[in-house]
Amino acid sequence: MEETVKIPQKNIMGKIHSIETFGSVDGPGVRFVIFLQGCNMRCKYCHNPDTWKLEGAYKVKEQQWVRPEEKSADELLKQALRYKSYWGKEGGITVSGGEALLQIDFVLELFTKAKAMGIHTCLDTSANPYTTEEPFYSKWEALMKVCDLVMLDIKHIDAKAHKELTAQDNGNILQAAKDISDRGVCLWIRHVLVPGITTDAADLKRLREFIDTLKTVQRVEVLPYHTLGTFKWKELGIAYALEGVNPPSAEEVQLAREILGAK
Numbered sequence: 001m002e003e004t005v006k007i008p009q010k011n012i013m014g015k016i017h018s019i020e021t022f023g024s025v026d027g028p029g030v031r032f033v034i035f036l037q038g039c040n041m042r043c044k045y046c047h048n049p050d051t052w053k054l055e056g057a058y059k060v061k062e063q064q065w066v067r068p069e070e071k072s073a074d075e076l077l078k079q080a081l082r083y084k085s086y087w088g089k090e091g092g093i094t095v096s097g098g099e100a101l102l103q104i105d106f107v108l109e110l111f112t113k114a115k116a117m118g119i120h121t122c123l124d125t126s127a128n129p130y131t132t133e134e135p136f137y138s139k140w141e142a143l144m145k146v147c148d149l150v151m152l153d154i155k156h157i158d159a160k161a162h163k164e165l166t167a168q169d170n171g172n173i174l175q176a177a178k179d180i181s182d183r184g185v186c187l188w189i190r191h192v193l194v195p196g197i198t199t200d201a202a203d204l205k206r207l208r209e210f211i212d213t214l215k216t217v218q219r220v221e222v223l224p225y226h227t228l229g230t231f232k233w234k235e236l237g238i239a240y241a242l243e244g245v246n247p248p249s250a251e252e253v254q255l256a257r258e259i260l261g262a263k
């Protein structure tokens, strides 16, 4: 008999960065996408550095930090259900960030309640907070039971290059990928393509070899680096490390897609 997941009743408040009611690039179909505050990665190409602080949201128009908006799972699901008729067979809700796993208690409550309503759930994550230590791991195990799809960003397959690019290790992230696969949860792997940093053919082949060890990968996506978020770095007074780096050429994108077997 399938094990039932106990629905958390804590009414945890999620710290929200923003909401996209008709998301079309964050999972299958049309989706209600919730972007959460907080991220411990420091990706040099991040286009949302205003999500980094868990306890603060930067309002670009007002040019100031404020407390992030807080919403409960019930409030968000009530809001999301208004758009259900647009979801079709594939759509549903996606939780993204920032890094959604920094608010794992909230995501667990949200997904558990969503699954009880028959809503497709997708987690967009870099898996940076993943650990097999408690108290995280029990929550992770429960979350994976109510998660239909994980979109996992693998920033770099090489440990040293990953640390240089994101200021964080990738060992636990690759471990998370295997964990998700071993549980039979569907995976989409995403890889941001930055000229001179993540375009090396040997690294891309290593990444593909790693993906081949996973059993549940449905799709691989190459996301070309863009500079649309650089103005936020300036607004926040943070030096932008990729100044002068241009988006990849069509040939670089094509080559990466071929090596990774991507869309």
Ligand code: SF4
Binding pocket: 039, 040, 041, 042, 043, 045, 046, 047, 048, 049, 051, 097, 098, 099, 126
């Ligand atoms: S994981 Fe995402 S939100 Fe966090 S720094 Fe990297 S790109 Fe930005």
